[in-house]
Amino acid sequence: MRFLLDQFMDHLTLERGLSQNTRLAYRRDLADFLEFMARRGRGGIQETQRRDILDFLMAGKQKGLVAATLARRLVAIKVFFRYLAGEGLLATNVADAMDSPRLWKILPPTLSIAEVDRLLAAPKPDSVKGLRDRAVLETFYATGLRVSELAGLTLSSLHFDAEYVRCIGKGDKERVVPIGRRAIDAVRAWLERGRPAYAGRGGGACPAVFLSRRGRSLNRITLWRQIRAYARQAGIRKRISPHVLRHSFASHLLANGASLRVIQEMLGHADISTTQIYTHVTGKQLKKNYERFHPRAASK
Numbered sequence: 587m588r589f590l591l592d593q594f595m596d597h598l599t600l601e602r603g604l605s606q607n608t609r610l611a612y613r614r615d616l617a618d619f620l621e622f623m624a625r626r627g628r629g630g631i632q633e634t635q636r637r638d639i640l641d642f643l644m645a646g647k648q649k650g651l652v653a654a655t656l657a658r659r660l661v662a663i664k665v666f667f668r669y670l671a672g673e674g675l676l677a678t679n680v681a682d683a684m685d686s687p688r689l690w691k692i693l694p695p696t697l698s699i700a701e702v703d704r705l706l707a708a709p710k711p712d713s714v715k716g717l718r719d720r721a722v723l724e725t726f727y728a729t730g731l732r733v734s735e736l737a738g739l740t741l742s743s744l745h746f747d748a749e750y751v752r753c754i755g756k757g758d759k760e761r762v763v764p765i766g767r768r769a770i771d772a773v774r775a776w777l778e779r780g781r782p783a784y785a786g787r788g789g790g791a792c793p794a795v796f797l798s799r800r801g802r803s804l805n806r807i808t809l810w811r812q813i814r815a816y817a818r819q820a821g822i823r824k825r826i827s828p829h830v831l832r833h834s835f836a837s838h839l840l841a842n843g844a845s846l847r848v849i850q851e852m853l854g855h856a857d858i859s860t861t862q863i864y865t866h867v868t869g870k871q872l873k874k875n876y877e878r879f880h881p882r883a884a885s886k
Contacts, residue, residue: 587620618642668682702881706723725773728880729852744773750762750765769882842879
């Protein structure tokens with residue numbers, strides 16, 4: 587692969603007329619990519635999969651690389667692969683259909699695992715509100731639910747014995763999402779020691795899992811404000827929202843080796859990186875991958 591890189595750099599110098607700075611940047615980017623591939627045990631450039639490129643870019647984002655650098659890395663890989671395909675050295679160009687707008691959809695703003703830990707520890711479970719908010723945050727990060735999906739959870743949505751929840755997503759589509767033991771413990775603590783204090787205050791028995799002080803289902807604005815307040819309390823300066831927790835859920839799974847298609851199923855996305863037909867993942871596969879890769883799935 588190093589020999590191919592040298593050939594490509596000669597091509598850029600002799601035929602493309604790119605500036606020295608651009609050529610040096612491309613060489614650094616591609617050298618990093620080839621080293622990444624070698625660590626994965628790829629024996630040759632022909633073995634590259636689209637997943638490898640996505641994971642390489644995700645790893646760069648986790649290291650703090652800015653969007654412009656990630657975009658340049660993607661361009662370098664695309665130009666390299668296009669050259670190899672044109673020279674008959676690459677049978678299938680897996681980078682050809684990848685573009686930056688689609689890339690940014692799977693490389694959204696995220697929190698580090700340490701930041702997530704601080705955020706989830708911010709609500710103190712010594713009050714009814716603290717019990718609720720700890721359970722809310724744990725559930726967001728454990729499941730990757732959209733804010734509307736979490737607000738819409740009802741008591742009948744919870745299946746803790748089997749360690750999953752049922753939610754209604756976009757288009758009124760129902761899906762099953764695994765939930766880890768830490769989140770289960772937090773929600774159970776809320777249901778047993780906190781929720782009864784709020785239940786019934788709204789003039790009727792609300793079936794929602796997470797209630798306001800008036801006994802009603804929490805709304806999206808309240809959830810957004812609560813998360814932002816706890817982020818400040820935890821010393822996190824990033825702009826935090828429920829969607830950032832959803833993104834963090836996905837990126838942490840991906841960074842730890844989970845399949846994009848497994849994450850696609852958990853998030854309820856019809857498409858995550860390409861226009862390929864959605865691939866269904868069985869519930870058993872979901873649970874196995876979730877328990878293996880999610881940092882808070884295991885019991886304490």
